[in-house]
Amino acid sequence: MLKQVSVYAENKKGTMQKITGILLDENINILGSVTNDSAEYGIIRMVVSDPKKAVEALEKAGYLCRMTDVLGVEVEDEVGNLHKLLQALDESNIDVDYIYLSFNRDSGKPIMVIHTEDVMEVEMCIASKGFSLL
Numbered sequence: 001m002l003k004q005v006s007v008y009a010e011n012k013k014g015t016m017q018k019i020t021g022i023l024l025d026e027n028i029n030i031l032g033s034v035t036n037d038s039a040e041y042g043i044i045r046m047v048v049s050d051p052k053k054a055v056e057a058l059e060k061a062g063y064l065c066r067m068t069d070v071l072g073v074e075v076e077d078e079v080g081n082l083h084k085l086l087q088a089l090d091e092s093n094i095d096v097d098y099i100y101l102s103f104n105r106d107s108g109k110p111i112m113v114i115h116t117e118d119v120m121e122v123e124m125c126i127a128s129k130g131f132s133l134l
Contacts, residue, residue, distance in 0.1 A: 001069050001070070001071060001072075001119060001120075001123060001133075001134075002047050002069070002070050002071070002072045002113065002134060003047075003051040003052075003067050003068070003069065003070075004045055004046065004047055004051070004067065004068050004069070004070040004113070004115070005045070005046050005047075005048055005051050005054050005055055005058070005065060005066075005067055006043055006044070006045050006046075006065065006066045006067075006068065007019060007043070007044040007045075007046070007058055007063050007064070007065050008041060008042075008043055008063070008064040008065070008066075009041065009042055009043075009044060009063055010040065010041055010042075011037050011038065011039065011040055011041055011042045015042075016035070016044070018061075019044060019058065019063070022057050022058055022061050023048065023054060023057070023058075025057070026050070026053055026054065026057045028048050028049050028050050028053060028054050028057070029048060029049040030046050030047075030048055031046075031047045031048060031049060031102050031105075032046065032047045032100060032101060032102025032103075032111065032113050033045060033046040033047070033100070034098070034100035045098075045100070047070070047072070047102055047113055051067055052067070055067055068115065069119040070113050070114060070115045070119065071113070071114045071115075071116070071119055071122060071123055071126065071133060072102070072111045072112075072113055072114075072133065072134035073085060073111065073112045073114060073126055073131050073132065073133055073134075074104055074107070074109050074110070074111050074131075074132040074133070074134060075109065075110050075111075075112060075131070075132075076109065076110075077108075077109060077110055081110075082112060085112060085126075085131060088125075088126065088129045088131070089114075089116075089122070089125075089126070092122075092125045092129075094116055094121075094122050094125060095116060095117065096114055096115070096116055097115045097116060097117070098114075098115050099112055099113065099114050099115075100112075100113050101113070104134070111134060
């Protein structure tokens, strides 16, 4: 299981650069991320090298943050593997709230970062179907 940092930020020029600058100053590496925006605000979801330190630094700078559990599922870099993972989840009647891509720096393999309602239950299900979890 991984910890994800969600940052709620105003949708204006330079915001992402300010956030990445804060993480740079704290020597925190972004391992994977996805950004969803609306007219005024957005959510930046990230898996980082030190989530607790990232939340502390970003909140100190005035950002609203939340830390949540997500799954990191390592897959082979082959056509159809994301489909196989999603199919395994569907067969177990598991809804995926969102998914984004990272990669394992040691193996070089893709990692699908997945958020679901019950991360612990899904973790057991995925492992029982032969997928590698981080």
